[in-house]
Amino acid sequence: MSYNLLMNSPFILExxxxxxxxxxxxxxxxxxxxxxxxxKFDDNIVDEKVLNLFKSAINDYNFAIYEFRSxxxxxxxxxxCATLGLTNSVSNLFSDQDNISNIxxxxxxxxxxxxxxxxxxxxxxxxxxxxxxxxxxxxxIKSFLLHCVCPAKEGGENLLMDHEIIYIHIRDxxxxxxxxxxxxxxxxxxxxxxxxxSKNISGPVFYVxxxxxxxxxxxxxxxxxxxxKNDMIKKIKKFIFEFVNEDKKYLFKxxxxxxxxxxxxxVLHKRENYIDGDKKRLLKRLRFSNxxx
Numbered sequence: 001m002s003y004n005l006l007m008n009s010p011f012i013l014e015x016x017x018x019x020x021x022x023x024x025x026x027x028x029x030x031x032x033x034x035x036x037x038x039x040k041f042d043d044n045i046v047d048e049k050v051l052n053l054f055k056s057a058i059n060d061y062n063f064a065i066y067e068f069r070s071x072x073x074x075x076x077x078x079x080x081c082a083t084l085g086l087t088n089s090v091s092n093l094f095s096d097q098d099n100i101s102n103i104x105x106x107x108x109x110x111x112x113x114x115x116x117x118x119x120x121x122x123x124x125x126x127x128x129x130x131x132x133x134x135x136x137x138x139x140x141i142k143s144f145l146l147h148c149v150c151p152a153k154e155g156g157e158n159l160l161m162d163h164e165i166i167y168i169h170i171r172d173x174x175x176x177x178x179x180x181x182x183x184x185x186x187x188x189x190x191x192x193x194x195x196x197x198s199k200n201i202s203g204p205v206f207y208v209x210x211x212x213x214x215x216x217x218x219x220x221x222x223x224x225x226x227x228x229k230n231d232m233i234k235k236i237k238k239f240i241f242e243f244v245n246e247d248k249k250y251l252f253k254x255x256x257x258x259x260x261x262x263x264x265x266x267v268l269h270k271r272e273n274y275i276d277g278d279k280k281r282l283l284k285r286l287r288f289s290n291x292x293x
Contacts, residue, residue: 011208013175023168029060030165031249038065046083055084058292062162063264065254072259074100074284077147081286084263086143088289090132093194094121103146103283105276123152123281126271128220128244130163131287134189137203140215140266142291147261147284153277158262160252160269161244163216167206169243169250170236177236181205186233187217188226200226213293218268244268256283265291 005012010022039054041047057064066080078098081087089099096102107122119126132141146158171178180186181204188202205218219225220241227233244251254262261284274281 005208006212009208009212011212011214013171013179019171023172026164026168032061032252034252037061037063037252038067040067040069041080043069046080051083055292058263058265061252062164062267062293063160063252063262065256065260065262067257067261068259070259071149072147074098077145077261077284077286081145081263081288084292086145086263086286086288086290086292090139090141090287090289092287094118099286101285101287103285104280120271123156123274123276125273128218128241128268128270130216130218130266130268132266133187133217133219134192134201135217136201137207137217139289140209140217141287141289142209142213142215143263143265143288145261145263145284145286145288146256147286148256148258149282149284150279151255151257152274152281154275155272156255156274156281157272158254158256158269159272160254160262160264160267161247161250162267163206163218164214165250166216166240166243166268167214170239173239177232177239178206180228180230180232180236182207183228186228186230188228189219190224190226213265213291215266216268220270263292265293 008018009015010019012018037057039050039057041050054064054066077100091099092101094101103120105121105123130141131144135141167178170181184204185202186204188200190200191198203217205216207215207217209215227237256262
């Protein structure tokens with residue numbers, strides 16, 4: 001579902017001029033220069049100038065990396081997000097009272113519980129996805145924070161790709177693919193057995209929200225997903241997978257260090273598998289129903 005698009009929206013396929021202007025501006029920021037995406041903050045004072053540069057980077061790339069000098073408590077993470085305007089945090093099955101989730105390997109400890117069924121809570125590779133792709137559009141995850149408390153001994157690299165870049169790549173190749181991906185019933189996620197009253201969730205891959213921002217809901221998982229029966233679906237999926245797995249120009253790789261994190265407008269992302277050391281890899285995650293921009 002997309003809301004009523006503005007007449008001059010670049011996301012209306014017939015608006016070739018508006019799309020070209022939006023596309024050219026977007027691509028002008030690439031290739032990515034890593035030093036333009038990492039911002040260092042003092043522990044007690046958030047510099048307004050650095051904060052504005054951080055916001056500007058997210059506006060250009062839909063994600064940016066921050067780094068604090070010392071350990072960051074949960075309260076400071078919440079305050080940092082609030083300073084950026086991210087206040088509408090979203091809970092999930094395993095988040096705490098502040099809607100913060102501890103992303104760590106709990107496969108052995110809780111292998112007999114439901115948490116062990118979720119790949120984020122293991123040390124396995126977490127393939128390409130957007131957060132909350134299993135939510136209905138009216139409850140969509142628009143942004144998230146991922147903060148590193150303790151890195152893995154080995155591995156655990158994060159890979160990110162701006163969903164707007166993926167949209168451009170697909171539309172330039174075949175606008176009909178975009179037409180299919182914006183249909184309200186193209187991708188359906190079956191109900192979750194661990195959530196009482198859970199229902200199947202159907203929706204588009206790309207949609208435009210009430211503020212005319214482009215959003216993406218996607219998962220590369222092959223099971224427990226129902227794609228609309230369409231002759232182009234296999235071609236579209238193959239095209240997307242080839243791009244995100246083979247591209248070198250637009251892909252961003254990041255191995256978070258302690259006290260580093262990133263905030264993203266729910267870009268497509270994945271995590272490589274990892275090996276823990278004496279201390280387990282621990283990342284804090286916050287999700288929001290609003291976004292930056």
